[in-house]
Amino acid sequence: MDTHDVSEEPQYLKYLVQHKKTLQNAQRFKGQQPKQKQSREDLIMEFMFRQMASNNMTPDIHEFAIRSSFLPPTYVPSIAPFRELSKIMIKDLVLETHHRGSYLLLRTVTPADRMTAVLAIVEDEEGKVLVLQLYNQNPSRAAEDILNEGAVLIIKEPYLKVMADGGYGIRVDHLSDVKFVPGHDRLVPPSWRKGPGKRDTLRMSAQDWRMVGNDFFNKSSYSKALEYFPAEDETFIIKLNRALAFIKVDRADDALRDIPDPKMSEKALFRKAQAFYHLRRYRECCDEFRILCQEYPKNSAASREFTRAIKRLAEKVNGRYPFKQLQLEAAKLRPPHLDRATYIGPVSVRSTFSHGRGLFTTKAVKAGDILLCEKAFAHSFVDRTGFTRSAVILINPETNRMTLGGQAELITLIVQKLYKNASLMPVVSDLHHGSYNSLEVCEVDDAPVVDTFLVEQIVSLNGFGCPVSSRKSHISLMTNQKVEEKFDSCGLWPMASHINHSCYSNCRRSFIGDMMIIRATQDLEPNTELVFWYTPPFEDKPDKQPDFDHWGFKCSCAMCQDIQATQKITFVERDRLVADLRKYFQSPHPNGARIESTLATLAETYSRPASEVPRLTLWDPYLSLCGVYSEWNQPEKAIECGLKALESLGYVIDGGKFPRASKTPLVVKKWGLMLDLLVNCWMLLALAYSQVAPELEVKAEGYAKLTYRICVGEDETFHETYGRHADRLDGFLAEGE
Structure with a gap:
């Protein structure tokens, strides 16, 4: 809805045609073993040169860059437990195939690059290499933080595909199909574990791992520390530290699981409240902060966060927002x-x-x-x-x-x-x-x-x-x-x-x-x-x-039903009349009477009342004519056309018409279609009423403000956008921009 769909735009169709051709060509190789086109050294060197070239490109801030992302044929993520999968090597892979029941153990041998995916060259234990493409990785993290050189990972039920450049690569679209293996894990081959300057991870204690976690804010280090069966107090501290690490990486669910209820400390209460806030569970967040502030009244950070949580809860309950402040923040x-x-x-x-x-x-x-x-x-x-x-x-x-x-x-x-x-x-x-x-x-x-x-x-x-x-x-x-x-x-x-x-x-x-x-x-x-x-x-x-x-549906509203019931010859007649109106308005000296006569003829092409089916071809010409009469200082004619513009959109309005037989108030009895330009219409009516029926001016401007509230979302900025002192007749203030 309101997305920028370019499916029918010729300048983009070439991308679709090209990609479909690539997919068709790739299917010719389905089930075949890939033919190695490059040596290990050449593949790594080509990748590194491409990465350096892209890093050295200076972005042109005067141009809007467009990149493409192609969805592959749909496939489901791996749902097999790891214990049920069998280990295979790169040499066992065949093209355009999901290797169900298998897994690859890989290590990155280059720094990572990011295009629409995070890419790196990976090797297996036999030294065979391929390009790895990880899609849907965290866009706020640098590629090297996601896939650092030397990282060990498991690809569940790998998918080997022919890439757009004709090469081969492993594509991973589902996050759960990748498992990053810590360096201390027993799955890591001894030859990949050794290296200068590395700790002897097999001899580290729970305290050692907790210190590593504190130094590097690494949740996996805290997890490793818990594997060493630390004392109860130390377990509590490790879990609290890991909970904070989880919160920092938006894993609030995991943070909550790490906070034991039976032993609630000041830090534990704070962590739990923070996790609830991240999950937008504001009532539970406030409950935790309330206890925290009662038990630890000197905790100023908790007091500040409690105040923030109370504001969120109030918004959630009563729907009152400082909309002008929201506009400034946005x-x-x-x-x-x-x-x-x-x-x-x-x-x-x-x-x-x-x-x-x-x-x-x-x-x-x-x-x-x-x-x-x-x-x-x-x-x-x-x-x-x-x-x-x-x-x-x-x-x-x-x-x-x-x-x-x-x-x-x-x-x-x-x-x-x-x-x-x-x-x-x-x-x-x-x-x-x-x-x-x-x-x-x-x-x-x-x-x-x-x-x-x-x-x-x-x-x-x-x-x-x-x-x-x-x-x-x-x-x-x-x-x-x-x-x-x-x-x-x-x-x-x-x-x-x-x-x-x-x-x-x-x-x-x-x-x-x-x-x-x-x-x-x-x-x-x-x-x-x-x-x-x-x-x-x-x-x-x-x-x-x-x-x-x-x-997957067809609209059956009154407007669409009316379109279906209307004969084609009627649409041809409407198009002709609309073209005439456009020509009349573009004339150096528009003839108001002639335009009104054409509009009356256009209205006769509709069979159902506008209150039931809006007459969209009448709306814009009547609004334009309202503006013309306002410029000519003919307020009663401006009012007549402004009200007819509203009525063409389905509005039913009492009072306000001329000649006025009584002091009937101006009231919208039935609302019609809601468009931004209706603010313009109501403001023109307010101007006209100020000249011939001042008692109706405030009401018309009130409807303009109400329309603005619906279209913009709020009316706190209405008087910054419209005002009687504006140069434009409709009250629009250019400085409102």
Whole structure:
């Protein structure tokens, strides 16, 4: 939804065609043993030269770099326990094959490099070498920290493939298919264990290993220390230190397992509270900090963290946020990840009649009310303006779909998060994933199993493209009049993902950093299903039904039903009238009467009332004519056209029309489609009313502010963006940008 889909754009199709050809060629070698094209020395030398060349390249900050990431044919992760696997060597591998029931023991012989994967040359015990490609590794860690030279690792059920350059390599997409082997492990061959300056690991005590862990903050060293059966007190200290190491690498689940409840010390309470905070379990976090602050009142760090946790819990419970502060944080932080909690308002997930599960109101709400303010489960930020000016085309040859932006990184971020904290698995795996068959096995050898391709499918169907700020997008729209906007940055918001599509939306999403805000666009009764558009109905042509084949459904809203029931000759007539209107507006001296007459003729091509089916071809011309009459200082005509613009979108409005028979107040009786430019419309109406019906000006501006709140997510910045003292007639302030 709102992702930068480039599947139909000619300049990117070459990547898809080229990759599909590579896959087809590779299948010709399936089951064959690879023919060694290079010697060990040549392969290592070529890799090192390529790495040095890429490291010496100076990035051009004036260009936006595009890289490609190709998804291989789908395959499941290894779910076999290690004890059931048989050891094989590189010489036993055959091409384009997953060697089920086997494992490789390898050691890196070069420093690691990073492209879309982390790469290195690896050898087996016989000295045979191959390229190793590890995908979905932590993007915030340097390649050499992930795969340092001399690292020993096990590849479960390895997959040998033909690479794009014609060479051969081992590709690993699932994190659980790789096991890093510590140097002290008995699986490491003696010839790989020896080396100058290394400790005699076989003679080290628990205390020695604890000191190593303290020196290097290495969780594996703490784990090794526990293998030596230290005393109870020492075990407690080692586990607390390891818990902190786990928290530092976002493994809060493991941290909680290391903190024993029966013996809660000051440090243990702090660690437990920290782990709960990392998991966004703010109530439990506050409970631990409350005990900690009562028992140890002089702990100032605990007091500060307790205050922070209380704020998160308050946000989670009451949904009140300092939105202006959030806008400032999102503008400053890179990536714009805000330290905020998720608020789930008067909504709940339930089954629908025909669209699986959906999100429903639990009580009556008014237009503009906040329904949900959700922090992203994971968020990938792509900055086209900063120093890191790059994005990735994620290419799926099985679906022929290509997206430009952060989707590849988003998949990695989610896979990493689930692998580190298996307790979060249901949050993602429970989301709609089409026909993809998910594994029933979630853990093997005491480690989580995360299916990368399941995550990719979930991201494809549930991910959202997003701006840094919907306010910034709104300002851009007011400045440049851009109707369509696709986003490189993206994220996964699980709760919002339950909202089904309808072109005739009754709620709207907006963004501040990695926070998604959902507000009602209409007055809704209890038990009403929330719907918003996945693709805006006016994105291409107002009378064209959007394509939802990617999600596997066809929209059946009133607008789409009307399109299907309308004859083609009617669409031809509308196109002709719209073209005439465009020509009339571009005239040096627009004729208002002629435009109104053409609009009346255009309105006659619709058979159903606008209150039932919005008339999208009328909306923009009426708004433009409202602006023209405002410039000509004809306020009553501006009001007439402004109200007709609203009515064309399905609004039913009482009062405000001229000539006025009484002092009827201006009231929106029924809300229609919600668009950013409606703020412009209401502000033009406020200007016109200030001249002929001052008592209605405040009400019209109030509706402008309410519309702004729905579109932008908040109204605390409204008066910084719109004001009566603006140079523009619609009140837009250029300095609001």
